[in-house]
Amino acid sequence: MYTYNDFDEAFVRSRVAQFRGQVERRIDGSLTEDEFKPLRLMNGLYLQLHAYMLRVAVPYGTLNPAQMRQLAYIADRWDKGYGHFTTRQNIQYNWPKLQDVPDMLEALADVGMHAIQTSGNTIRNVTADHFAGAAADEIEDPRPVAELLRQWSTDHPEFQFLPRKFKIAVTGAEHDRAVTKAHDIGLRMVRNDTDEPGFEVIVGGGLGRTPMVGKVLRAFLPKADLLPYCEAIVSVYNLLGRRDNKYKARIKITVHENGLEKIQDLVEDRFAAIRAGFSGHDQALLEEIEAAFAPPAFESKSTGGYEAARLANPAFRSWTDTNLSDHKADGYAIVSISIKKHGATPGDATSDQMRVMADLAEQYGHGELRISHEQNVILPHVHKADLAKVYAALREADLATANIGLASDIIACPGMDYCALATARSIPIAQEIATRFDELKIEHEIGQLKIKISGCINACGHHHVGHIGILGLDRAGVENYQITLGGDGTETTTIGERAGPGFSADEIVPAIERLVTGYLGLRSDADETFLQAYRRLGMEPFKAILYPSEDKANAA
Amino acid sequence: MPRTFTPKVVTANALLEGDAVWLTENNAWTRDIREAELLTDEAHADLRLLEAQARVDEIAGAYLADAKSGENGPEPTHFREEFRTRGPSNYAHGKQVELS
Secondary structure, three states: OOOOOHHHHHHHHHHHHHHHHHHHHHHOOOOOHHHHHHHHHHOOEEEOOOOEEEEEEOHHHEEOHHHHHHHHHHHHHHOOOEEEEOOOOEEEEOOOOHHHHHHHHHHHHOOOOOOOOOOOOOEOOOEEOOOOOOEOOEOOOOHHHHHHHHHHHOOOHHHOOOOOOEOEEEEOEOOOOOOHHHOOEEEEEEEOOOOOEEEEEEEOOEOOOOOEOOEEEEEEEEHHHHHHHHHHHHHHHHHHOOOOOHHHOOHHHHHHHHOHHHHHHHHHHHHHHHHHHOOOHHHHHHHHHHHHOOOOOOOOOOOHHHHHHHHHOHHHHHHHHHHEEEEOOOOEEEEEEOOOOOOOOOOEEEHHHHHHHHHHHHHHOOOOEEEOOOOOEEEEEEEHHHHHHHHHHHHHOOOOOOOOOOOOOOEEOOHHHOOOOOOOOOHHHHHHHHHHHHHHOOHHHHOOOOEEEEOOOOOOOOHHHOOEEEEEEEEOOEEEEEEEEOOEOOOOOEOOEEOOOOEEHHHHHHHHHHHHHHHHHHOOOOOOOHHHHHHHHOHHHHHHHHOHHHHHHHHO | OOOOOOOEEEEEEEOOOOOEEEEOOOOOEEOOHHHOOOEOOHHHHHHHHHHHHOOOOOEEEEEEEEEEEEOOEEEEOOHHHHHHHHOOOOOOOOHHHHOO
16 A cells, blocks of 8 residues: 655645644634635535534545544544545544644544545545455556546646546446546546557546536547646646536536537647656656555465355355455455445444454455445455454444445435535435335345435435435425436446436335335346346336326326 | 515524524524524614624624524524534434533
8 A cells, every 4th residue: 555755744744734724813713714715625624514524535445454543533532433434435524623623634644644635626536446456357456546646636736726626536447336437537447459558538427417427538548648648638627617607617517518529639739738748757656656556465275164154154145145246366355344234324434343444454354445435345355264254343343234235235425414515315315215125125135226315416425326316405495305217337327317206205215115126026037137127128117116196197 | 576584593603613503682602593583674684694794703604594483482494404403313413412
């Protein structure tokens, strides 16, 4: 893993010191809120419904055990003993007090972390495939380039006041687990005809009020051109992007309004102009970073105990069926720890749970943890011989829910329980849906299903790319929930289609239950997933299930 | 036809804790909406908001929120404002436990 060098350390410390001064001036009244707001946002500090909220970046979702323990310490010392993992691989603290925030940032700096550019109209935390460095289907570990992008984008003097926020995601694998097509820039590692690794560069994707699937700007970009090319894109956007209307300011609109070809021409021109300025220092740096991300020394030992434990313990077997993924190294598995216990808040982990996960990573996981955009925690490198022990420890900590990828593995934004922008609550809906499917005991029968809930049109809960998406709105002073169907956030990214009129808070959970049990009757066989069935049958049969009375009315 | 004015309260977030506070008749910030001043006159409401906004070292983001007169004082009319009087629904945190 990358560790801060002297430059990183000095930079982060100086930002903490600056912010400490700014907070002091805000508290004594010499800065007004209007003056202070852009300063606090630059440091990840929001003011929400009930309190401040500090958003801490987990760069490309990677944490070491010491960092995870520090996140737990911060939760205990200055918050309410828990943290919320978000859909952009950040962690949010919901209850900090303004005067404590500089100390929290100082504590983060102690473990090489920060909250810089987790807000504001800048390049945000660069996200990556949460299975990076472990996935069996990977070309290369995407984290070194993600780290290079982090260093380049942090405090980049040209890009501190972009027309709007700017999000980059990177994946090194064939299967897209990083939602790259819903980012301002998505980078998919590919190989060209001569087997050289490079990137497919996708631009102008995004969710929010105008959801768009990203478009391919360059089918193959050599790895060495990554920084100048990204700089060219952001530079073109910085000049061309609209600043007159916040809702039309994202690069997706710039691409849509100007056309892909024009953007391509402008980017290629800009790239040609600045390419020579990148004289190789970036590549030397990348080499150093790559060395820091060298794979751990994988062990070879017998997996016989694993098979025996699977046979002996049905609960363990069920967990291994849902929560493990294929690892590139023989004898290893990727463990997804579900932070979605039925009825609990999606993405919330207590400080005790964080410490347990840190200990497990240290003892059995080569010292690595990942945060997924699906709000779970990953132990990327666990030998199968150790899985039974890991499972037992997770069970103890209430972290052994066997539901990864299933109906109750729901993404939900904080919604109106915390967020000042929300138009309705998301968390209680997620809690109720998960509780209901647990009662019915059918989620394993249902199989792969992604339900994603956002509490407003900004779509932090990725509802557009949920197989079932739920959008909470305020309809005449009452919470109302719209359903979209058929969304997909993988390499075949699709924006879900709205099913029809929304449902009240009381109706939405029964509606989802109706929809999912109805699907069981529609699918061709047990292997056809909800998404596949939707793609084969289209909206109509699902709509008929969702709105049964309307159906009758039409027939009459 | 001019829009009829609906009663309001001045509300904001406390500067240090960031939680919801309401302006009382005697210019204090209260954490209990029932103690807030219910503003029924538009001109007076605008004036109170201006006064509140000037208190930069006490609060942030002051605004006028719809409210109605209840048995024990002003009550919120919109669910968002109701949540602000209570706290989140997923944990017993915030005003729902701090006020009792």
